[in-house]
Amino acid sequence: MPKIVNHSERREEVVEATRRVILREGIEAATTRAIAREAGYSNGVLTHYFADKDDIMLSALHLSHRHIVERLRGKLAGLTGLAALRELLLDNLPLDDERAEESGLEIGFWSRSMTSPALHQAQRAEAEELRYLVRSLLGTAAEAGEIATGEDLDDVTERLLALVDGLSVHHLLYPDRLGAGRLERLLGAELDRLQSSSS
Amino acid sequence: MPKIVNHSERREEVVEATRRVILREGIEAATTRAIAREAGYSNGVLTHYFADKDDIMLSALHLSHRHIVERLRGKLAGLTGLAALRELLLDNLPLDDERAEESGLEIGFWSRSMTSPALHQAQRAEAEELRYLVRSLLGTAAEAGEIATGEDLDDVTERLLALVDGLSVHHLLYPDRLGAGRLERLLGAELDRLQSSSS
Amino acid sequence: MPKIVNHSERREEVVEATRRVILREGIEAATTRAIAREAGYSNGVLTHYFADKDDIMLSALHLSHRHIVERLRGKLAGLTGLAALRELLLDNLPLDDERAEESGLEIGFWSRSMTSPALHQAQRAEAEELRYLVRSLLGTAAEAGEIATGEDLDDVTERLLALVDGLSVHHLLYPDRLGAGRLERLLGAELDRLQSSSS
Amino acid sequence: MPKIVNHSERREEVVEATRRVILREGIEAATTRAIAREAGYSNGVLTHYFADKDDIMLSALHLSHRHIVERLRGKLAGLTGLAALRELLLDNLPLDDERAEESGLEIGFWSRSMTSPALHQAQRAEAEELRYLVRSLLGTAAEAGEIATGEDLDDVTERLLALVDGLSVHHLLYPDRLGAGRLERLLGAELDRLQSSSS
DNA sequence: AATGAATGAGATTTCATTCAT
DNA sequence: CATGAATGAAATCTCATTCAT
Numbered sequence: 001m002p003k004i005v006n007h008s009e010r011r012e013e014v015v016e017a018t019r020r021v022i023l024r025e026g027i028e029a030a031t032t033r034a035i036a037r038e039a040g041y042s043n044g045v046l047t048h049y050f051a052d053k054d055d056i057m058l059s060a061l062h063l064s065h066r067h068i069v070e071r072l073r074g075k076l077a078g079l080t081g082l083a084a085l086r087e088l089l090l091d092n093l094p095l096d097d098e099r100a101e102e103s104g105l106e107i108g109f110w111s112r113s114m115t116s117p118a119l120h121q122a123q124r125a126e127a128e129e130l131r132y133l134v135r136s137l138l139g140t141a142a143e144a145g146e147i148a149t150g151e152d153l154d155d156v157t158e159r160l161l162a163l164v165d166g167l168s169v170h171h172l173l174y175p176d177r178l179g180a181g182r183l184e185r186l187l188g189a190e191l192d193r194l195q196s197s198s199s
Numbered sequence: 200m201p202k203i204v205n206h207s208e209r210r211e212e213v214v215e216a217t218r219r220v221i222l223r224e225g226i227e228a229a230t231t232r233a234i235a236r237e238a239g240y241s242n243g244v245l246t247h248y249f250a251d252k253d254d255i256m257l258s259a260l261h262l263s264h265r266h267i268v269e270r271l272r273g274k275l276a277g278l279t280g281l282a283a284l285r286e287l288l289l290d291n292l293p294l295d296d297e298r299a300e301e302s303g304l305e306i307g308f309w310s311r312s313m314t315s316p317a318l319h320q321a322q323r324a325e326a327e328e329l330r331y332l333v334r335s336l337l338g339t340a341a342e343a344g345e346i347a348t349g350e351d352l353d354d355v356t357e358r359l360l361a362l363v364d365g366l367s368v369h370h371l372l373y374p375d376r377l378g379a380g381r382l383e384r385l386l387g388a389e390l391d392r393l394q395s396s397s398s
Numbered sequence: 399m400p401k402i403v404n405h406s407e408r409r410e411e412v413v414e415a416t417r418r419v420i421l422r423e424g425i426e427a428a429t430t431r432a433i434a435r436e437a438g439y440s441n442g443v444l445t446h447y448f449a450d451k452d453d454i455m456l457s458a459l460h461l462s463h464r465h466i467v468e469r470l471r472g473k474l475a476g477l478t479g480l481a482a483l484r485e486l487l488l489d490n491l492p493l494d495d496e497r498a499e500e501s502g503l504e505i506g507f508w509s510r511s512m513t514s515p516a517l518h519q520a521q522r523a524e525a526e527e528l529r530y531l532v533r534s535l536l537g538t539a540a541e542a543g544e545i546a547t548g549e550d551l552d553d554v555t556e557r558l559l560a561l562v563d564g565l566s567v568h569h570l571l572y573p574d575r576l577g578a579g580r581l582e583r584l585l586g587a588e589l590d591r592l593q594s595s596s597s
Numbered sequence: 598m599p600k601i602v603n604h605s606e607r608r609e610e611v612v613e614a615t616r617r618v619i620l621r622e623g624i625e626a627a628t629t630r631a632i633a634r635e636a637g638y639s640n641g642v643l644t645h646y647f648a649d650k651d652d653i654m655l656s657a658l659h660l661s662h663r664h665i666v667e668r669l670r671g672k673l674a675g676l677t678g679l680a681a682l683r684e685l686l687l688d689n690l691p692l693d694d695e696r697a698e699e700s701g702l703e704i705g706f707w708s709r710s711m712t713s714p715a716l717h718q719a720q721r722a723e724a725e726e727l728r729y730l731v732r733s734l735l736g737t738a739a740e741a742g743e744i745a746t747g748e749d750l751d752d753v754t755e756r757l758l759a760l761v762d763g764l765s766v767h768h769l770l771y772p773d774r775l776g777a778g779r780l781e782r783l784l785g786a787e788l789d790r791l792q793s794s795s796s
Numbered sequence: 797a798a799t800g801a802a803t804g805a806g807a808t809t810t811c812a813t814t815c816a817t
Numbered sequence: 818c819a820t821g822a823a824t825g826a827a828a829t830c831t832c833a834t835t836c837a838t
Contacts, residue, residue, distance in 0.1 A: 026314045032833055042799045104313055111307040115225035124373055155385055158377060166365030169309060174323055186354055241824050424712035440803050506708040508766060512701055513623045522771055553783055564763030567707060572721055576755060584752055629812055639820045
């Protein structure tokens with residue numbers, strides 16, 4: 001009698017372990033062995049739930065995004081327009097250890113995505129969701145008269161998203177130059193500019 | 200007399216090959232074997248010109264930066280202040296294939312730098328040069344009254360650099376969303392804002 | 399259920415193979431490949447049971463010593479003092495093929511120990527056990543009045559141990575000059591001198 | 598016009614370099630590159646003067662023995678019999694850095710000799726010379742009445758030579774246990790026993 | 797379903813040797 | 818003669834993957 005196992009639960013368990021390993025030791029240290037050990041299973045178990053390592057890594061990326069979305073859900077509750085946007089973008093900055101690790105994971109996937117179509121595809125899809133959310137909040141904010149109307153909102157969206165990722169990378173690479181406090185202040189100022197330029 | 204080989208030329212040859220491999224197949228595919236094959240030599244030849252693989256990779260990063268600097272030198276000739284800054288930042292965007300490859304290489308090194316102290320150190324040193332140059336041009340522009348005086352110029356520097364890297368990543372990852380033309384326009388607008396906000 | 403393998407048994411299997419390779423082809427020929435082949439496994443299997451090559455080599459040295467101790471245990475049963483000492487030292491001479499191989503292995507490790515701290519440490523620890531045993535037996539023999547009292551027993555210990563190793567090397571290098579029979583006779587005479595010098 | 602070079606001089610130069618490398622860094626560090634560098638020549642030059650690396654190593658062993666003989670020649674001048682023997686054997690102990698290195702070199706060759714017929718052959722020939730010399734001095738000492746006549750002098754020869762090598766190894770492996778002073782004292786006592794046992 | 801033993805390819809690095817100049 | 822560039826085999830170690838149990 002084979003033991004009945006909830007496939008998706010077990011997958012999730014392994015993917016969580018993968019995420020933890022990547023966050024803790026970097027994407028290169030995430031070997032199948034390290035993942036299996038972290039998950040508390042043997043090496044061989046991975047075979048049953050994943051096609052191959054790419055499958056695992058892709059799922060780990062997806063999970064990381066879901067984590068971020070979960071955290072955001074709480075923070076955005078009750079907020080709309082510019083206030084929500086501010087919360088959203090600040091949450092995407094590596095302002096504490098947890099988010100620094102998340103950014104590190106994301107950056108690790110960037111380079112991999114450029115040579116792996118599957119990863120690229122996944123990354124693109126999930127990035128689009130974020131873009132759409134930012135764009136929507138900007139639209140709401142504009143309608144509410146919270147921000148200036150001179151600029152194209154799609155352009156603003158791209159600028160803000162690029163700024164968040166650029167600042168994140170620079171914080172991780174050059175922490176002396178760009179500490180967490182300054183990071184926050186720089187992004188805040190950019191958001192302030194959205195308002196001030198309307199006045 | 201033996202075949203005399205210019206050491207630095209041969210090093211460059213190998214480093215160029217490394218760069219090509221990274222650009223074409225990604226930084227993970229840049230094994231010593233692949234590099235040697237790409238350079239048209241046997242594996243063992245690397246020994247003559249490099250201490251170890253780190254030496255090769257570091258040199259590849261350095262070479263890429265040198266390429267950029269060389270190209271810039273020509274473009275900046277005769278320019279100062281805001282005009283020079285505009286040229287400099289635009290040149291850092293992946294607006295054509297060559298620069299797209301350069302950006303891809305750079306991004307590949309970001310994640311590696313986070314776990315390799317030697318790479319991190321090199322990256323930091325060279326990034327500081329760029330930062331200093333941008334800051335200087337901003338200072339000159341300010342003195343010449345080309346830009347508004349309200350903002351802290353160090354902050355502006357960081358914002359511009361983050362924007363350039365963020366836009367570069369997004370262009371490479373999401374080319375449909377963020378084509379070369381739009382990239383250029385977005386950065387141009389940001390520079391225009393430096394002026395307009397003074398009016 | 400997976401194939402269950404007794405870890406220490408498999409380690410022993412590999413270490414025995416290592417020992418055979420060293421005995422047959424010399425310590426320099428004991429590459430990980432040669433060891434794996436001799437053990438009848440693939441290269442990669444060594445990973446499961448050993449941290450690295452040093453671990454294997456050290457275990458091989460340790461195993462050899464354990465072999466010797468096992469054999470001695472039987473021979474020394476019921477013996478004390480000078481008789482036990484005689485048995486002990488004779489057993490350490492390469493008087494048959496088995497012990498010749500053991501001596502050869504030991505000699506191979508001597509030179510390695512001089513440049514490998516880990517090996518050196520292991521060798522020193524195990525040599526000290528032997529020294530202590532010899533010294534103890536000498537003490538017992540002296541108390542029993544079996545040997546002369548004129549000499550410092552620590553010095554005698556060192557002389558006997560040096561003689562055993564020196565004779566062993568010379569037998570292996572110059573078998574024509576120093577056959578097994580003569581080896582035995584020479585060491586026996588040395589032990590006899592311990593007694594006769596008391597008369 | 599080819600430059601005229603004294604072949605044996607150039608060989609000697611390289612072999613001296615080899616010896617220096619082995620003495621300084623151990624026999625395993627004596628790579629052809631290291632040897633060539635030490636000799637002040639390029640790698641390729643070795644080809645002209647030696648058949649292969651074995652040829653070099655063998656010559657280095659031979660040279661080391663010649664060095665020892667040279668040093669002895671001076672020390673033995675004017676001495677005969679037991680006094681000469683004492684000088685000879687003491688000179689063979691690793692009582693200072695130079696001789697410790699020489700002993701290290703010798704020990705490194707022991708294990709190699711066991712799997713290399715050519716090395717073995719060379720070692721045997723040169724060991725025989727030493728044995729013959731010791732035996733001769735013992736004979737002279739006996740004729741002069743300097744030592745007891747009870748023992749077979751061939752046996753004494755082997756015992757003394759084994760003791761010297763055994764003590765040398767133990768000094769190098771266990772210097773804490775067997776310092777230079779004690780080494781000298783132990784061998785001296787053994788020589789004294791040759792006399793005292795006659796009384 | 798789960799184990800973990802085993803595989804074998806491949807990565808980096810080292811080295812004796814060859815050879816065109 | 819001498820150089821040193823170049824080779825290619827081999828050594829150690831790592832890792833994703835397979836598979837018998």
